[in-house]
Structure formats: structure tokens, C-alpha cells
Amino acid sequence: MGCTPEGVANALRGAAAVIAEHRAELIELDRAIGDGDHGENMNRGFQAVVAALDGAVPDTPGAVLKLAATTLISKVGGAAGPLYGTAFLRASTVVSNQPELGAAEVVAALRAGLEGVQARGKAVEGDKTMVDALLPAVAAAEKAGGADVAAVLAAAAEGAASGAQSTVDLVARKGRASYLGERSAGHLDPGARSTALLLEAFAKAAR
Amino acid sequence: MGCTPEGVANALRGAAAVIAEHRAELIELDRAIGDGDHGENMNRGFQAVVAALDGAVPDTPGAVLKLAATTLISKVGGAAGPLYGTAFLRASTVVSNQPELGAAEVVAALRAGLEGVQARGKAVEGDKTMVDALLPAVAAAEKAGGADVAAVLAAAAEGAASGAQSTVDLVARKGRASYLGERSAGHLDPGARSTALLLEAFAKAAR
Amino acid sequence: MKKIINDPADVVTESLRGLAAAHADILRVQEDPNVVVRADAPVAGKVAVISGGGSGHEPLHGGFVGLGMLDAAVPGAVFTSPTPDAVQAAISATTGEAGALLIVKNYTGDVLNFETAGELAAAEDLDVRSVVIDDDVAVADSTYTAGRRGVGGTVLLEKIAGAAAERGDSLDAVEALARKVIGQVRSIGVALTAPTVPHVGEPSFDLGADEIEFGIGIHGEPGRERIPAEPADALVARMVGAIVEDLPFGEGDRVLLFTNSMGATPLVELYLAHGIAERLLADRGIMVERRLVGPYITSLEMQGISLTLLKLDDELTELWDAPVNTAALRWKA
Amino acid sequence: MKKIINDPADVVTESLRGLAAAHADILRVQEDPNVVVRADAPVAGKVAVISGGGSGHEPLHGGFVGLGMLDAAVPGAVFTSPTPDAVQAAISATTGEAGALLIVKNYTGDVLNFETAGELAAAEDLDVRSVVIDDDVAVADSTYTAGRRGVGGTVLLEKIAGAAAERGDSLDAVEALARKVIGQVRSIGVALTAPTVPHVGEPSFDLGADEIEFGIGIHGEPGRERIPAEPADALVARMVGAIVEDLPFGEGDRVLLFTNSMGATPLVELYLAHGIAERLLADRGIMVERRLVGPYITSLEMQGISLTLLKLDDELTELWDAPVNTAALRWKA
Numbered sequence A, B: 001m002g003c004t005p006e007g008v009a010n011a012l013r014g015a016a017a018v019i020a021e022h023r024a025e026l027i028e029l030d031r032a033i034g035d036g037d038h039g040e041n042m043n044r045g046f047q048a049v050v051a052a053l054d055g056a057v058p059d060t061p062g063a064v065l066k067l068a069a070t071t072l073i074s075k076v077g078g079a080a081g082p083l084y085g086t087a088f089l090r091a092s093t094v095v096s097n098q099p100e101l102g103a104a105e106v107v108a109a110l111r112a113g114l115e116g117v118q119a120r121g122k123a124v125e126g127d128k129t130m131v132d133a134l135l136p137a138v139a140a141a142e143k144a145g146g147a148d149v150a151a152v153l154a155a156a157a158e159g160a161a162s163g164a165q166s167t168v169d170l171v172a173r174k175g176r177a178s179y180l181g182e183r184s185a186g187h188l189d190p191g192a193r194s195t196a197l198l199l200e201a202f203a204k205a206a207r
Numbered sequence C, D: 001m002k003k004i005i006n007d008p009a010d011v012v013t014e015s016l017r018g019l020a021a022a023h024a025d026i027l028r029v030q031e032d033p034n035v036v037v038r039a040d041a042p043v044a045g046k047v048a049v050i051s052g053g054g055s056g057h058e059p060l061h062g063g064f065v066g067l068g069m070l071d072a073a074v075p076g077a078v079f080t081s082p083t084p085d086a087v088q089a090a091i092s093a094t095t096g097e098a099g100a101l102l103i104v105k106n107y108t109g110d111v112l113n114f115e116t117a118g119e120l121a122a123a124e125d126l127d128v129r130s131v132v133i134d135d136d137v138a139v140a141d142s143t144y145t146a147g148r149r150g151v152g153g154t155v156l157l158e159k160i161a162g163a164a165a166e167r168g169d170s171l172d173a174v175e176a177l178a179r180k181v182i183g184q185v186r187s188i189g190v191a192l193t194a195p196t197v198p199h200v201g202e203p204s205f206d207l208g209a210d211e212i213e214f215g216i217g218i219h220g221e222p223g224r225e226r227i228p229a230e231p232a233d234a235l236v237a238r239m240v241g242a243i244v245e246d247l248p249f250g251e252g253d254r255v256l257l258f259t260n261s262m263g264a265t266p267l268v269e270l271y272l273a274h275g276i277a278e279r280l281l282a283d284r285g286i287m288v289e290r291r292l293v294g295p296y297i298t299s300l301e302m303q304g305i306s307l308t309l310l311k312l313d314d315e316l317t318e319l320w321d322a323p324v325n326t327a328a329l330r331w332k333a
């Protein structure tokens, strides 16, 4: 079973609901090692995505992803806005105008997203950023590659969750948390957490 | 036994010690219904009086009182500075340059002080000010008039103490506490309290 | 209490040294007693405009010393009226033949100490007059109180009287103008938190987590009532209503609107409140022709705001617009 | 949390309306996306100087829009970098043939969002350059951090670049000058209390009753270390030492000293700190030739201060002294 435009839109709606539910948690995580706006930024952005989709769902999965990308770029702000925006933009580009996405396209989209984030933000593994959730997510998705979309996203979600968890022990070297130096250790990175939440929501939508 | 210049100076030194000891209490009282500076103002002023006396004790009781008056006027500030300053100034004037003060002069000095405060501050009985301590103090001193200085001051101190206590139930109509309206009731007036402390110290010095 | 100070007893003097170092082109500071004086004082032939009061309300008054505003400011201890000898020193440093106007905020301590200084000046044959500003509508003006407090209107009064003196008005004229301003300026303040006086070491009053003190004075003295916290729209409407109905200000009136921070209010909130006030006044047909927005008469680190309305006419507007060069207000100079 | 706001989501927009109402002679505000633009923009033939960033640092940047300083400011949500479309709107409203300089504070979000906007502008054949200011010595500048933050130096940079653009300098010249300023300005901040972001509703960090965060950023991000509260003399010496040793500044250097309040610091404390800094610099033979003292780059209601030193030469001094007419900085105009 592949992803239709409506399926991608539903996944984004589900993601928006999860972000709204976890808004306070993300704020709290960012308050600890950043400036406390991550939950608000993500929520503002994803609510806007939902509003855009309520207008009209574009007619290819790529176009839906592109709508999400431009909306996030113009509504989220902060570091997360351009990073997630770039991720969705690259994902939309890589799937071009195919009418439905199969497992292979989803894997490619995930990898493109990761590469976009790294191209923009220059973070590498272990810098305590969303990259630490995305890297294992993409690796797991690639490993599950032959399977169907649901299995790919389930693997990605699992990878993201454990990747996010791994940021707790890290000392931040990118983003606002890096100002804390050693004091950033012992805290979950908010961006890694939001990445895990998004992938979990996508996986759920695909089930 | 009459009051020598040194005796008046000692009474002022004793008063300074008592004010220093009650600085925090006066601040707290003023914090409740004023702006919290009465203890600091009075302490600054009386420490300056002590310093002035340490320089040289003038050679009449009147001159000692005048030195206290000018020092208080230039060091206390706020409402209490000009009021106490005027009280001491009037007291010094009324005893002119007599070498020693007997009971009658002390009574006259107290009355002059009260009249000075009322002339400057226009407060009447029941306005919840230092006048409510001074009025019964002067009345009691006048009643004890025939006696010696110690008895006069003891009576005045007792009058001031009960007068001060009577301010608790009053609603302020003068000074900063009047802004509180009804909310000023239930609190001891800081100026009335400092008047009671001063007279108590003078009485103690005369014992 | 955490503060950027050394000994609490030295706060005002040490702060004045910083003020003097920062603005040597505008003012100089005399110590013991503490006075802030215009750098070019005494200005020959000019009426001196002098004000003062307890410290802790900065930039009032020292930040308003300079061309087109005050000739001298007399800072007392924090929240404590200055003593007469300090006022006298300010008069001596600035006042000549043309005389001086003392601008006194209506607090018992200020009135008494400036009164004494005025008497001392008169004894030296100087023509020194006083005006008492009492623009705070929060306080009932009756024989049952010390009268209304001088608050935000003081800033506008100092600017306008200062401009009149600068253009060469006589003492009679400056005094008359000051009385006119006092007659047509009204203010109200609110506090969200309390200030902490250095030598006290704890907040001046206790306010609940959801309470606002409506009708606060600039020392954190309470005014009308404690109200539950409410949205800015409702709070500003309450404030505008209290002022407008007091004078009253009416349709067609030309006004200056002064939206003041009590110290610690973020500017983002202050401008938000200002915008609401502008809208509410427009709704009433009152024409805001000049405005001032910022922390100009404060109460240490108190959070809160005050609104002040001054009825304008051509003369007042011209004097408001006249050049001013002080640490805190500066234009056309 | 008590704040003078309505819905937290509307704080910035409502505040901008108040700003526009207060300063219609100086600036105008475009909404959705929010941009503050000089009233007479676009100024023909002039390089546009544009800055922006999260709100909550007022008067930065909107309060610096006007003659001799910024052509436009782009305010994001509170403490959140603005989005590229907002930056683009600012560029469109102000930029012509002469091009534009974007002044970007070094935060990942600001850099990324302005970068994207710059790319969009380049696609429209506009000559738009960026400079990134990173003057905060509290942060180690290494590959192990996001690099130093842009803090107090931003205000001085905006004034000087703005003056250069106003006198007609080319984009090359304005950019070169901006890079020079960035090379020789250094800052450090301390916090006594935390700010509260409206949509968060509680303080951004927790600081003990006797703790100071040394090396704070303008969002309350921590820097070097938490230290016990200490007297102003010791604290300011620590701050001056950190800045002076970083560049380093040395004997005979001519400097501008900027003593900034983080928002809620009483002016009496700010001037006190300024006075100490002046004295310490004089002791080192560093000559303070210009100064700025006040709340110019803030962090909502945070208590604390920052010190900024800029090495001066004749050109920078002349540009600093040049006329400026903005809501927050105004002279010779």
C-alpha cells in the first residue's frame, strides 16, 4: 500500500495533533537547555500546516510535502523552522511528482530530509541535535527498506526514539544548548524529541 | 536634679542607640503602611547626631537641642526629618540659653516640640501620626509638672507609649499612610512608634 | 535581595558618580549634599528650574537636567525626600537675579523639606517660588488624605517649565505656566510587582500571584484597590476611564499621552498598552497629538505602568517640541 | 505569570501597533509578516540597513528604525528568529539599486532564516549582503559551540552602519565598516533574575536567591558560570576583565563604553555599575571617549546588565556622533 496525497496530509495532521499535545513538554525541554520556545514554534508551524491543508490538499504527495515545507519555513522561525522546512523541501523534491509513494520513495524522502538538515545546520552525529534522531531513523528505515511503507516508518520511528534518547548524555555542540557546555549533558534535546514525535505520528498514520 | 548639656547629650546618645536597635522594626512598620524608610531615615539622622556630639557638646542644653535639630533636618529627609527637626528646634528656642533644665523647662520644651510638629505638618489628634503619641505625652508631662525631670519624662514616655498604641485602630489622614484609606487601620504608625521610643530613651537617661 | 550595589548606604552617591561620568557634557554632580547641576549652570539671566525627591525613580530627576529642562535635581536617599540643605545647594548653584522655580511632588516629606529650603532662600533675598504637582487620580483629594500624589505629570511639567525658562520667560510666566500644566494633567498607575529598596532588602509590599494594585504610587504606595489580574484591554480601559473622567477630558480635546513604565515592564508590553490607550482615546474623540513612551518615572524594579494625559494647546505643544538635551530626553539638540 | 498582554500569541503584533501609533513620524509597521519600516522608506539611492531577530529585546531592533540607523527591523515571535518571508518583506520595502546590508546576530535560527531570505533576494537580483555579529566573550568561540552570540555590540553596529549608509556610503563601504566594528567590539552580560516568555508562562531558568549567572545571553541562555552574588565593585571588575582581556583592549585605546540594562535593572544600579566600569578602564589607561547607558538590548523583564566596549577611531567616532532619529536613540535631530 502506497502513500496518497491524502495519506501524507493525514500523516501531517496527525503530527500536528501530537505536537500540540506535547507542546508543553517541548517547551520544558527547551527551557532547560535553550530558550523555551521550541514547543510554541513547532505548534504554531504545524497548526499552520493543518490550516493550509484545510484549504486544499495538493494533488501529489510531493506537493503536499512542499506545502508543509513552505508553511513551516514561514511560520516556525528559530532554528527549527529552516531546518524542518529544508527537510520537507528536500523530501518533496526527491519524490518529485509521483502520484503515490512506495516504501522506497519514503526511504529516499527520509534520507533527503536528513541531508537537508545537515546541509543547512552543519550538525554531525553526537552534536546533540535533531540529527541524532534523524540519523538512526534513516538507518533503520533503510534497513527495513524492502518492506512496506508502514514497516519503514515504524522502523524510522523506533530509530528516532532511541536516537533522541541518546542525546540525554551528550554535550551540545550546535544550537543554543551549546552555550551551556558541560551543563547541557543530562537533558533530552528538544529538537531530537520533536523529530521522534513526528516520525512516531507518521508511523501511526501509516498503520 | 536638672538637665545639664552633657545630660541632654547623653539622652540623645541613648535615643540613638534605641533607634538603631529598633531600625528594622520601624522599617517593617513603615513598609506596611508607608514606603519602608522610616527606620533607615531615623537611624541615619540619630547616628549623625551622635557624630556631631562626638565632635563637641555645645555648652547649653538649648544649644545641644539645636545641634540635634539642624542635624536631623539635614540628615533624615522624608516627612520625619523636618517634623522632628522642627520639634527639636522649637524645644531649643523655648529653653533659650539656660545652663540647666528643670522639670518646668522640660515640660515647656515638650509642648514646644509638639506645637512645632503641628505647625509644620498640620496633623491633628486621630490622624494617625506622631502627633498621636506626642499629644498624650505632653498632657502627661504637664500633669506631672511639679515633679522632677525624671518623673516628667517618665510620664511623657508612658503617655507616648499608650498614644502610639492607640494609632493601631486609626485610619490615616496625613502622610503616606493616608493613601491606604481604610486599609491603614490595624497597623501601628511608624512615626508614633519612633516618638514613643525617643521619649522612652529620654526617660531612661533621666532615671 | 540581589542588586548591583556595594554598601546600600552608598547607592545614591555611587550612582551619581556614574551619571556624572556618563554625561559630563550635560551635567555635573556635587556631593555632600548630593546635587545634579546643569554643566553650564548658572545660566545668566535665566530662571532656574529645580526639582528633586527621593531616589529610585530614575531617570527622574537627574536624567532631566540639561538644556531645555532642569537646571538642577536634588536626589534624596532611595524613596526619601531630600533635605533642605541639599535643596539649598541646588538653588545656590543655579539661581541668580531671575529667580528659581521649585517643582515639588506632593508628598508630605517633599513639601516640608522644599518649604524649608524655600524659606532659607527667601532669607537670602532670592526669588524662589514653588509649585506642587498632584496629578495622581488614584488618591481622593480631600482633607482626609495628604492629597493627591505627584506622579507622571511631573515629567511633562519639568519639560514644559524648562522650555519656558530656556526661551527666557520670567519667573512669573514660568510659574503661571507650571500652574496651568498642573491644572490640566492627570495620571494613574498600576503595579504587577513590588520594588525592593536597597536598605530594606525585601519587597515594599506583598502582592498575590494574580493580583494587580490599581492606583499605585511611585513608591509602591497603594491607591484605590487590589484587583485580579486581567487582560491588557480591560486594564488599560480601566486606567483610561479613571483619568478621562477625572479632569474630565472630552471629545475634541488635544492631548499628550504619556505611557510610562514603572521600571521593569518589558517595552513590548509597554507599547502594547500604549496602542490600546491610543485606540480608546480615539474612540472617545480625544486627539492624541504628542506622545511619550518609556521608563521615565519609575519605582526601582517595580513592574507596572502609568498613563498620563495632558491637555494641550498651541503654547504647550510648542514648549513640548522645543529642544531638550538631557540624559533621558533629547531632541533637536 | 502577570503581564500586560491579551492573548500571548498576539503580543508582538499588538505591541507593534503601539509602536506605530507612538512614532508615526519615524516609522510605519506592516503586518503579516510583521516588519517595522522607516517612515520615508525606500530612501532613494541609499543602502538599506536591516536587522531583526526574536522579539523581547526591545528597543532592539524596531526602536532603532529611523534616520541614521535602520531602514527596517524584522521582529520574530518573542525570543524566536523571524522567518525568511518577513525578512524578504523588509528587503522589498526598503531596498533599491544601492542594495542592503543585513545585520544578523549569531544565533543558529537568525543565521539560517536570514540566509534563506538573502538567497531569495539574490534570486531577484538585489545586492543584499549579510554580516554576522558575535561579540559575546562569554561563549568560547570554537567548533564545539554554535559560536559567539550577538549581543550588545549589535546596537553600536546598527548605529554606525546606519550612519554610514545615511551619509551615502556604498554597500561595499558599509559592509566593510560593519566588519570592522564586529572585529573590535566585545561584550559580556550577567543576570540576577530570569525573563518570562509570554507563551511559556514561567521564568526561562531558575536562579538561586544568591546566585548570578555570569556570561548570560540576551535570551537568558547561560554562559560561563554561576557565581554567588557579590558586591558591584567585584562583579563589574569581573566583567571588565573578561572583555578587556579578550580583544584585548590596552592602554591608550580609545573606546565607547556601553552599559546596558537587560530590562529590569533599576537605573540607579545601572549608573552605579557604569561609574565603576569607567573607573576600572581609567585605571588601565583605556580612554572612554563615548558612552551609552540604558536599556537598549534587553531580555524582557530580566534583571542584569551587560557591558560592551568598542574600540574607536576618528571615523567610528564621527559616525557614532552623526544625527540619529529613532524611537530609542535620538540626537542632533
Ligand SMILES: Nc1ncnc2c1ncn2[C@@H]1O[C@H](COP(=O)(O)OP(=O)(O)O)[C@@H](O)[C@H]1O
Binding pocket: A030, A034, A035, A036, A037, A038, A041, A042, A077, A078, A079, A080, A081, A083, A117, A120, A121, A122, A123, A128, A129, A130, A131, A174, A175, A176, A189, A190, A191, A192, D079, D080, D081, D108, D109, D110
Ligand atoms: N545546527 C543545527 N543542526 C541541527 N539541528 C539544530 C541545529 N541547531 C539547533 N538545532 C535543533 O533545533 C532545536 C531548537 O529549536 P528551536 O527551539 O525551535 O529554535 P531556537 O534554538 O532558535 O530557539 C534544538 O533542540 C536542536 O535539535
Ligand SMILES: Nc1ncnc2c1ncn2[C@@H]1O[C@H](COP(=O)(O)OP(=O)(O)O)[C@@H](O)[C@H]1O
Binding pocket: B030, B034, B035, B036, B037, B038, B041, B042, B077, B078, B079, B080, B081, B083, B117, B120, B121, B122, B123, B128, B129, B130, B131, B174, B175, B176, B189, B190, B191, B192, C079, C080, C081, C108, C109, C110
Ligand atoms: N503631616 C504630618 N504630621 C505629623 N506627622 C506626620 C505627618 N506626615 C507624616 N507624619 C509622620 O511621619 C511618619 C513617616 O516618616 P518617614 O517614613 O520617615 O517619612 P516618609 O513618609 O516621607 O517616608 C509617619 O509614620 C507619621 O507618623
Ligand SMILES: [Mg+2]
Binding pocket: A030, A034, A035, A036, A037, A038, A078, A176
Ligand atoms: Mg528554542
Ligand SMILES: [Mg+2]
Binding pocket: B030, B034, B035, B036, B037, B038, B078, B176
Ligand atoms: Mg517612610
Ligand SMILES: [Mg+2]
Binding pocket: B035, B037, B078, B079, C054, C079, C080, C081, C109
Ligand atoms: Mg520616604
Ligand SMILES: [Mg+2]
Binding pocket: A035, A037, A078, A079, D054, D079, D080, D081, D109
Ligand atoms: Mg528561539
